[in-house]
Amino acid sequence: MTPPDVRRARLARDLSDRIAPPSGAACITLTTAAAAELSSRFGQLSGDQRSNLFLGTVHGFALNRILRPYAALAGLPEVQDARVLRRREAEALWAQTLRQEGIPDDPLLLNTVRKLRSEFASDEQWSLTGSAVQARDAYLQVLRDNRLLDFASIIEQAVTIVETHADVRLALRAAFDRIYVDEYQDLAPGLDRIVRDLCLSAEADPSTLFAVGDTDQAIYGWTGTDSRLLTDLASQPEVTEITLQTNYRCGAVIAEISRRLFPDGRPMIAARAGGSIEVLKVEGSVDGQARRIAEEVALLVESNVSPDAIGLLCRTNELARAAAEALGDRGLDTWVREDAEWESMITNWLERACGTLLGLARGDGIGALVDELARIVPNLDVEIRGQIVGLLLSIESGMSARQLTSDLFNLLVSAGTDAATVATDELAPLLDHLASNPQVLRSVDELAARQLRDGRVYVTTLSAGKGLEFDYVFIPDCDDGRIPFYRSINNRRELEEERNKFYVGLTRARFKVTLLWSGYTTDRRDRRHPCPVSRFITQLRLA
Numbered sequence: 314m315t316p317p318d319v320r321r322a323r324l325a326r327d328l329s330d331r332i333a334p335p336s337g338a339a340c341i342t343l344t345t346a347a348a349a350e351l352s353s354r355f356g357q358l359s360g361d362q363r364s365n366l367f368l369g370t371v372h373g374f375a376l377n378r379i380l381r382p383y384a385a386l387a388g389l390p391e392v393q394d395a396r397v398l399r400r401r402e403a404e405a406l407w408a409q410t411l412r413q414e415g416i417p418d419d420p421l422l423l424n425t426v427r428k429l430r431s432e433f434a435s436d437e438q439w440s441l442t443g444s445a446v447q448a449r450d451a452y453l454q455v456l457r458d459n460r461l462l463d464f465a466s467i468i469e470q471a472v473t474i475v476e477t478h479a480d481v482r483l484a485l486r487a488a489f490d491r492i493y494v495d496e497y498q499d500l501a502p503g504l505d506r507i508v509r510d511l512c513l514s515a516e517a518d519p520s521t522l523f524a525v526g527d528t529d530q531a532i533y534g535w536t537g538t539d540s541r542l543l544t545d546l547a548s549q550p551e552v553t554e555i556t557l558q559t560n561y562r563c564g565a566v567i568a569e570i571s572r573r574l575f576p577d578g579r580p581m582i583a584a585r586a587g588g589s590i591e592v593l594k595v596e597g598s599v600d601g602q603a604r605r606i607a608e609e610v611a612l613l614v615e616s617n618v619s620p621d622a623i624g625l626l627c628r629t630n631e632l633a634r635a636a637a638e639a640l641g642d643r644g645l646d647t648w649v650r651e652d653a654e655w656e657s658m659i660t661n662w663l664e665r666a667c668g669t670l671l672g673l674a675r676g677d678g679i680g681a682l683v684d685e686l687a688r689i690v691p692n693l694d695v696e697i698r699g700q701i702v703g704l705l706l707s708i709e710s711g712m713s714a715r716q717l718t719s720d721l722f723n724l725l726v727s728a729g730t731d732a733a734t735v736a737t738d739e740l741a742p743l744l745d746h747l748a749s750n751p752q753v754l755r756s757v758d759e760l761a762a763r764q765l766r767d768g769r770v771y772v773t774t775l776s777a778g779k780g781l782e783f784d785y786v787f788i789p790d791c792d793d794g795r796i797p798f799y800r801s802i803n804n805r806r807e808l809e810e811e812r813n814k815f816y817v818g819l820t821r822a823r824f825k826v827t828l829l830w831s832g833y834t835t836d837r838r839d840r841r842h843p844c845p846v847s848r849f850i851t852q853l854r855l856a
């Protein structure tokens with residue numbers, strides 16, 4: 314994710330000056346969080362309400378702008394109204410299929426099939442995997458027989474439709490005059506193929522592509538993404554490559570030192586002076602490091618640094634939770650960013666709406682919220698908009714989150730096909746979650762709290778830190794074997810991704826990065842294993 318200031322300004326300008334209605338634009342991001350941030354801030358620059366304006370994720374684009382509208386036209390009516398399985402449902406169906414087929418269940422097999430599907434692997438690559446092909450075929454058959462889609466099949470079907478139907482390509486090009494793709498280095502081949510079909514083919518009136526990416530920040534190769542797609546895209550004759558050389562975020566010292574991780578020596582001009590990176594050796598392994606971070610954060614807050622200008626980027630979610638606890642013990646408020654399985658553009662919107670209506674967050678008011686909803690739910694009619702305003706105005710502290718979600722769901726379902734589809738695909742998972750977990754997110758206040766970052770130290774993983782920025786960043790667990798993780802050390806590509814992730818972490822800071830290590834790690838039985846400082850810190854020439 315990228316702080317969307319530059320992207321949203323570009324999009325707003327293009328929509329007002331360059332893209333004549335009814336044509337529109339698709340702005341595609343990797344994560345819901347990035348898309349939601351872009352969508353909420355976009356409204357401050359542009360009131361554009363055309364229905365051909367898509368701001369969302371890769372999967373959202375494939376599902377809502379390709380499969381739902383065009384599957385029937387492409388001769389796949391069973392796909393058009395297929396139900397999208399949530400991750401856990403898909404995993405259960407996978408396990409059940411394997412049992413029926415008599416194939417031993419093995420997490421490695423699931424990961425292999427996931428990765429190969431995401432990579433759009435060739436028949437030859439599949440044939441090298443033994444039972445993976447049989448398992449895949451049986452599972453895909455079950456999906457088809459039951460009119461179901463999983464996350465990978467959304468992309469697979471969208472690619473098939475776009476690649477085999479010239480009329481669908483024509484319609485998509487007409488709808489989306491421009492396509493903006495962020496974090497191109499972390500794209501799996503599916504969207505790359507769709508983008509090339511729409512933007513780089515020799516067919517008439519291609520869409521214009523605006524892609525942003527940085528191969529040094531590629532971190533998802535293990536899921537089947539491939540940063541070489543970006544390099545290859547940039548080398549196409551019809552593509553103009555613009556290399557950005559100025560780092561507007563990090564102080565010069567951070568910008569310069571962090572580049573030492575890369576052998577190419579590509580210079581980075583820093584627009585901001587100063588900056589520092591400090592390495593602290595702390596007793597007590599990650600617990601001791603978390604306590605030390607809490608002390609340092611408390612000092613910063615005492616010296617009037619706002620807690621939300623401080624980011625704590627951890628190797629794992631587990632570590633992030635433990636670190637947040639240590640900060641909590643010192644009386645510091647934290648905001649722990651964790652992905653929820655049911656998260657989508659509309660659930661993110663609902664959380665922010667609750668925050669605004671309860672007066673807990675600085676929001677742009679009901680008008681902006683409803684305009685934003687109209688971008689998430691295309692063709693939302695005026696009467697339903699009015700009823701949604703009424704629903705928002707009824708929000709008050711203590712109200713049941715489940716009731717509010719259910720009321721919104723019912724309103725959308727009554728509002729015609731497009732809205733009903735969004736309700737079923739994107740809001741129903743939250744409703745199911747609330748129904749099956751009555752102890753969590755009981756009130757609208759708790760729903761709102763998921764987005765209340767102001768005044769809280771932001772605690773998350775190195776990967777989820779992508780696109781964020783802080784004045785001060787802390788990275789614990791910088792012992793070799795943890796960062797980089799020992800299992801990636803003998804695999805060149807995995808090691809590169811570990812390095813990139815570390816680079817992402819360093820470059821989130823404007824003023825100062827603090828790296829912590831202990832000189833040993835502890836295992837589950839609390840036994841100590843001595844280890845040197847992270848090889849990346851050695852590469853930075855800081856130890």
Ligand SMILES: Nc1ncnc2c1ncn2[C@@H]1O[C@H](COP(=O)(O)OP(=O)(O)OP(=O)(O)O)[C@@H](O)[C@H]1O
Pocket residue numbers: 314315316317318319320527530560561562779780781782820
């Ligand atoms: N031309 C500019 N002048 C001043 N500030 C800028 C300019 N371009 C970007 N910035 C600021 O620099 C910061 C980083 O910008 P942006 O997020 O667009 O970069 P990025 O390359 O996507 O970063 P990353 O991929 O590392 O997250 C933001 O705070 C942004 O507002």
